[in-house]
Amino acid sequence: MNFTLKQLRYVEAAGRLGSIARAAEEMAISQSSITAAIDALEHSLDYDLFVRTPAKGIHATPPGLEALQMIRGFLNHSRHFEADLQSVGGDETGVVRIGCYGTAAPAFLPEILRAMKDRRPNITVDVLEGDMSSVVDFLRDGKADLSFTYEMGLDSGQQFEPLFNAPPYALISTDDPMSELPGVTYAQLSRKTMVMLDLPYARDYFSTLFSRRGLSPTVGHATRSADFARALVAGGFGYTILNIRPPEFDGDKSAYRALPILDETEAPIFGIATMRQTRQPRTVRAFIRTCIELRDAGAFDPLIVSAAPVSSAKKNINSPH
Amino acid sequence: MNFTLKQLRYVEAAGRLGSIARAAEEMAISQSSITAAIDALEHSLDYDLFVRTPAKGIHATPPGLEALQMIRGFLNHSRHFEADLQSVGGDETGVVRIGCYGTAAPAFLPEILRAMKDRRPNITVDVLEGDMSSVVDFLRDGKADLSFTYEMGLDSGQQFEPLFNAPPYALISTDDPMSELPGVTYAQLSRKTMVMLDLPYARDYFSTLFSRRGLSPTVGHATRSADFARALVAGGFGYTILNIRPPEFDGDKSAYRALPILDETEAPIFGIATMRQTRQPRTVRAFIRTCIELRDAGAFDPLIVSAAPVSSAKKNINSPH
DNA sequence: AAGCGGGGAAAAATGGTTTTATCTGTCCAT
DNA sequence: ATGGACAGATAAAACCATTTTTCCCCGCTT
Numbered sequence: 001m002n003f004t005l006k007q008l009r010y011v012e013a014a015g016r017l018g019s020i021a022r023a024a025e026e027m028a029i030s031q032s033s034i035t036a037a038i039d040a041l042e043h044s045l046d047y048d049l050f051v052r053t054p055a056k057g058i059h060a061t062p063p064g065l066e067a068l069q070m071i072r073g074f075l076n077h078s079r080h081f082e083a084d085l086q087s088v089g090g091d092e093t094g095v096v097r098i099g100c101y102g103t104a105a106p107a108f109l110p111e112i113l114r115a116m117k118d119r120r121p122n123i124t125v126d127v128l129e130g131d132m133s134s135v136v137d138f139l140r141d142g143k144a145d146l147s148f149t150y151e152m153g154l155d156s157g158q159q160f161e162p163l164f165n166a167p168p169y170a171l172i173s174t175d176d177p178m179s180e181l182p183g184v185t186y187a188q189l190s191r192k193t194m195v196m197l198d199l200p201y202a203r204d205y206f207s208t209l210f211s212r213r214g215l216s217p218t219v220g221h222a223t224r225s226a227d228f229a230r231a232l233v234a235g236g237f238g239y240t241i242l243n244i245r246p247p248e249f250d251g252d253k254s255a256y257r258a259l260p261i262l263d264e265t266e267a268p269i270f271g272i273a274t275m276r277q278t279r280q281p282r283t284v285r286a287f288i289r290t291c292i293e294l295r296d297a298g299a300f301d302p303l304i305v306s307a308a309p310v311s312s313a314k315k316n317i318n319s320p321h
Numbered sequence: 322m323n324f325t326l327k328q329l330r331y332v333e334a335a336g337r338l339g340s341i342a343r344a345a346e347e348m349a350i351s352q353s354s355i356t357a358a359i360d361a362l363e364h365s366l367d368y369d370l371f372v373r374t375p376a377k378g379i380h381a382t383p384p385g386l387e388a389l390q391m392i393r394g395f396l397n398h399s400r401h402f403e404a405d406l407q408s409v410g411g412d413e414t415g416v417v418r419i420g421c422y423g424t425a426a427p428a429f430l431p432e433i434l435r436a437m438k439d440r441r442p443n444i445t446v447d448v449l450e451g452d453m454s455s456v457v458d459f460l461r462d463g464k465a466d467l468s469f470t471y472e473m474g475l476d477s478g479q480q481f482e483p484l485f486n487a488p489p490y491a492l493i494s495t496d497d498p499m500s501e502l503p504g505v506t507y508a509q510l511s512r513k514t515m516v517m518l519d520l521p522y523a524r525d526y527f528s529t530l531f532s533r534r535g536l537s538p539t540v541g542h543a544t545r546s547a548d549f550a551r552a553l554v555a556g557g558f559g560y561t562i563l564n565i566r567p568p569e570f571d572g573d574k575s576a577y578r579a580l581p582i583l584d585e586t587e588a589p590i591f592g593i594a595t596m597r598q599t600r601q602p603r604t605v606r607a608f609i610r611t612c613i614e615l616r617d618a619g620a621f622d623p624l625i626v627s628a629a630p631v632s633s634a635k636k637n638i639n640s641p642h
Numbered sequence: 643a644a645g646c647g648g649g650g651a652a653a654a655a656t657g658g659t660t661t662t663a664t665c666t667g668t669c670c671a672t
Numbered sequence: 673a674t675g676g677a678c679a680g681a682t683a684a685a686a687c688c689a690t691t692t693t694t695c696c697c698c699g700c701t702t
């Protein structure tokens with residue numbers, strides 16, 4: 001019954017930075033205080049958290065590593081607790097840290113952040129970007145309270161709140177006569193050169209769309225950036241397949257067009273993943289509530305390119321009003 | 322970012338006891354310190370937690386009540402966190418607080434507590450007894466980390482780990498010639514006088530056993546205590562129906578006998594209820610693990626009186642070895 | 643009205659952080 | 673090899689926050 005939150009914060013910083021000196025700097029405090037905190041905690045726990053290497057800093061022992069993990073979790077919890085306590089007296093206050101699948105971020109995050117700023121000005125939102133796999137890691141490690149991502153590839157122990165179906169569509173240069181069609185099929189696409197979005201889950205997903213139909217795409221370029229993929233399409237290097245309509249896309253005058261895919265396609269579901277918990281902090285619930293309100297108001301409809309009948313694992317959740 | 326665990330403990334005690342003076346006594350500290358802690362927290366939260374009535378103590382404001390609830394939760398979490406942190410370096414250490422359906426407690430708790438004492442001497446176990454409904458409240462309010470109870474009547478948001486099927490049996494005085502039979506039916510019983518265990522869920526359950534078959538029991542006495550019910554049976558005041566064989570029951574020489582019920586009966590499942598959580602504290606997991614080991618070793622088999630084929634909502638979980 | 647129980651407030655005492663200052667060991671560049 | 677830079681350890685002193693002490697006020701009871 002004798003540790004303080006301050007101690008834990010000092011120890012956590014030391015562990016994270018691998019240096020007492022840098023932890024002291026970050027905490028705006030003297031080295032001795034960090035040392036004292038570590039000593040006190042080690043003494044009360046009766047095992048060593050760090051090995052100190054003269055002139056080289058510190059690094060955690062195996063039990064220290066485990067302890068640090070737990071300390072991070074506890075400090076997180078404490079942060080949320082404080083915000084919740086603060087919120088009892090008035091408006092929701094605190095920080096929500098969100099993870100976001102980077103490729104999808106520019107398309108819808110600005111709108112959500114604006115809505116949050118309007119409706120809950122006292123909640124600040126920290127954004128972490130990453131690919132599909134790092135985004136679930138953020139959740140597991142407690143680096144993010146919630147993550148925007150596709151439903152596929154979530155851990156067990158994680159919950160999912162759907163926001164919209166995102167059927168794949170083809171982005172085709174206006175130089176290509178095919179771009180005048182009302183829609184295309186995978187068979188038609190497979191005869192053209194594809195610009196492949198080369199990211200952990202996306203890669204496999206796009207390949208599967210073709211292989212499931214006995215086709216295979218002709219990949220000309222591969223890139224990690226959706227922006228660059230669009231630029232390549234505009235430059236005439238082939239078509240690409242995406243799921244979310246880019247934000248600044250203005251239909252007719254640009255160098256490419258988004259064409260719905262006419263084949264019957266299962267649309268992946270994009271939404272909010274959280275750790276399964278008994279009780280979410282208020283701030284996080286407020287954030288999720290806001291997103292759901294936006295969804296129900298149809299705010300995400302413009303992100304979808306769809307013409308063909310859409311089938312989905314769940315019932316269609318777009319514009320349920 | 323400026324509250325301390327000490328503060329929270331002081332405030333919690335004050336709220337719980339409704340008196341700064343008594344909180345000071347409990348915490349073995351001066352009144353002024355408690356006052357200071359409350360003032361500091363109220364100031365940093367910017368709303369009042371308590372109204373002070375001169376000469377009458379304090380009581381929580383509505384937001385204060387909510388805050389206290391959250392503080393309790395956080396202190397709980399903190400207690401578990403400390404135990405977990407301590408345990409990283411060696412054996413599991415800490416406190417597990419269990420709730421137990423009082424009627425069932427004497428039959429199996431001693432064995433579990435002994436096993437825990439043997440295997441995890443550093444874990445102390447606090448026991449809270451109550452009826453079926455209070456036992457789930459313990460869980461919800463965080464007064465208990467886990468509860469022993471029947472599966473029926475759990476909240477959503479609670480998890481259940483089965484320990485054994487507990488089919489109802491009849492306890493009949495040896496003076497009654499019926500006690501010589503290998504078993505009885507509800508029809509036979511309904512013609513005799515019943516001693517009814519008069520507790521929240523049990524009451525309805527026992528009635529249903531009869532009414533489902535178009536019968537109704539003739540209730541002579543009703544009592545809240547299983548002990549007293551057995552004494553009444555021994556005294557010739559009728560039979561009773563129970564689910565768990567009493568611990569000191571020694572078959573032949575006593576004044577009553579346990580007879581299996583021959584009708585096809587659905588056996589309620591007795592086991593461990595916990596709040597559904599991402600991660601249980603180590604101590605709690607260690608406790609549950611021990612119970613499961615005992616179950617798998619058949620330690621709970623003697624608690625069951627059964628002869629008729631048992632059907633159960635789940636597959637039979639007794640002696641799965 | 644006096645006594646008691648309970649809370650508030652201010653000053654003094656205490657104790658625990660924090661800083662300052664100094665020391666030691668390792669690495670690295672000269 | 674040797675001096676300097678770097679990173680921590682340590683001890684004493686300064687500082688700050690908690691805690692105790694003391695005295696006060698209020699409202700109820702006798």
